[in-house]
Every structure is written in structure tokens, then in C-alpha cells.
Amino acid sequence: MGATRPVAEMEFEEEVVHRKRGQGFDIFIHDYFKKRGLLRCAELFANEAHITGSIPPEFDQHPRGILSDIWSIRQQTQLTLGSSSQSQAPQIINSTRQIIQDGYSIQSITSFPSGQTLSSCDFSSDGKIVASGGNSGKPFICNMDTSTSVTASESHSSTILDVRFQPGSTIFATSSADKTIKFWDAKTPERALFDFKCDGIVRSLDFHPTERILCSSDTCDLIKVWDLNQRVIMKTFMEGGCPVRFQPGSGKLLAVANQNVVTILEFPSLAVKYRLQGGHVTYVCSLCWDITGQTIASVSEDCVCVWSLSMGGQCFFKYPSNGNNFQSVIFHPQYRNVLVVGGFQGMELLTLGYGQIHRFRASNLSFTGLAACTGVEFIALSFTSNASESVVNIWK
DSSP states (O other), X not given: OOOOOOHHHHHHHHHHHHHHHHHHHHHHHHHHHHHTTOXXXXXXXXXHHTOOSOOOXXXXXXXXXXXXXXXXXXXXEEOOOTTOOGGGSOEXXXXXXXXXXXXXXXXXEEEEEOSSOEEEEEEOTTSSEEEEEETTSSOEEEETTTTEEEEOSSOOSSOEEEEEEOTXXXXXXXXXXXXXXXXXETTSTTSOSEEEEOSSOEEEEEEOSXXXXXXXXXXXXXXXXXXXXXXXXXXXXXXXXXXXXXXXXXXXXXXXXXXTEEEEEETTTOOEEEEEOSSOSSOEEXXXXXXXXXXXXXXXXXXXXXXXXXXTSEEEEEEEOTTSOEEEEEEXXXXXXXXEEEETTEEXXXXXXXXXXXXXXXXXXXXXXXXXXXXXXXXXXXXXXTTSXXXXXXXX
């Protein structure tokens, strides 16, 4: 008879086999994070799971299927944006389970009556200023630090349709039905700094996240790329729509909604990369990117759709409006699995894993604009009552 092997040695070999079996799935998850561009998340997971060595060749393709739901398992991940250090990165809670366990809800904490009917609003990058615009043609600016508001003296000659802040600045731009784009400084908002004249009604605009560039779309079905240094048009492209939104972070992609289709364009070439279609019946009236720049939410009166670029532009979540006539959508600034959707009869919080978790019903209010700032828990929401006067409300 052979010698009996020590129990400790046998237990060690069993542990090695167990680790090898589990390592394949760990590598699968780690590779998924890397392909989504979440390098910091991949690094943290690799350290936790003790992943070493090279990635096997079978992981060369983009993962699909169950891996699209990985976010429901990972909790309280730190995402690093650009060159920011880990200590500066905002905490983004990804777990749907955590949201449900927290019993998360949303509450109004302050409001700013505007004296006009508002249609759009946006936060400055630091979350301290909210600029909005509507039928008076005059920007309405709210200061979060001082709890004060001011209306600009100068005005567009028609309704303001879109408002966007330049990243890292107090400068914001407004587009209008008067066929102009005006630029303002929220610190001195009385008069516009300068303006651009267009051939059609300017329905939407957005600043590039890193360059001195602005894109606009108008009723001539043109996308115009503006050089803000030279104050001239750099390029035009016949792919007009409303709204237009740059991919956060790099700005390498531009999302454009045209009727019930969302087109993803490469920037600066403006070549078509994806057409996201088949989700909406009526016109898309609002869209937004998540913090990773790989997921897009779009809203029409009939439904909200969420699309994944890492899955080839597939729609992986759809929720009907059920008569609420959706008008605007944002990703929650802290819980990245939560959508905040505004409509004619209320505001809804939806999780991508569970559907509706909270609904603020108000039959006499129309929620026309939403804005949030990454890393800041506040949400700005403009709504209009039956008296046709809008209020900018700050929620948390």
C-alpha cells in the first residue's frame, strides 16, 4: 500500500482546483470591465480576485448576454474620469439591490419661481449654478450657494429651446426659435457675450467636453460644428435632428435624435457609427449619456429606451409612459442604474433592473426639463403649473 497523503496537502490541492475553476469567470468579468472602458474598475476587480497572467484568446470578442447585467452585482464602484485622481472621482452606486435596500426616494429641497414658461435647464460642471430658458427668451439663472436667482436683461426675440453649459466654466449657450445661438456668463448674465446667426430655428446644441467646439442642430436638418476660438463654422452635416449630445469624457461620439431614431456619429468625421431604431413610435424629444459613455437613454412621449453601444447599439431596456407623455430623461448623478424621467403628469424614477421604484404624481404639473451634475446629488427639474408659470425645483 502507498503512503497516505497528508490531509493538509489534499486540502491545498482541492483549493487550487477550486480557484482554477472560478478564475475563468473572474477573468470573464475582468475582461468585460476593460472592454467597457472601466479601467479603474477592472484594476480593482483584478486585485480583489487575484487575477494574474494574460487574457485567453477566447475573450477577444465583446462579451454579451449575462455580462450586460454585471452592474447589478458590483456595488459602490469608484470610477476615475480623465486624469482625475481616485480621491476626486465621484462615487457611483451601481447596484440595483442596494438602491432597493436603501429605500431610495427623491425629495424637493428648494425652488426658484421663474415668472415664465421654461423648456430646458442645465447644471454648471461644479453643480453650483442652474441656467434655464423658455418662452420669454431670457435666460433664468439660479445660484445654489446663495439661493438667489436672476433673469437676464437681454433677450432672444423668441423662445429658448435648449440650454447647455460649457464644461468647467460659467459660460453657457442658448439656442432659440429666433435662429440664433447666444453665449452668456452666469457670473454677469445681464447681457449676452456674443451670438451666432443660423438659417433655421436652432433646436438643440451641446459643447464638446474637452475642446472649444460647439455643435448645433436646426430645422434645416443641418448639424453645424462651430469653432469657439475663431467664432466660425468648421463643418456642416446633413443629419439634422433634436437633441444633440456629445459623449461624456472623450467627445469622440455625437448622439443625434431625428424623429424616432437616434444616430451615433463619430466625431470629428461625423461618420455614422450606429443607428438606434425600433424602440420608439413617436419622435424622440430627449436623450442623455451615462457616465461611461457607453449607454444612452432616449425618451419619446410613448416610452423610454436604454441602448448599449458595447452590445452593438441594442436596446436592452424599454419602459412605456402609460399616459404620462414622457418629455425628458437623465441618469441619476449617484445611482447609475436609475433613470429620472419627467412627463406631463409627473416624474418617475426607474431602475434598469426593476422598473419603477418611485413616482411623483402631479396631474396639474408638466415636467419639461431635467438636469444633473456628476458627483453632485442634486437634480434640477423645471415644471409648469396650470398657471403657465415654471419653477426650477432642486431635488435630492
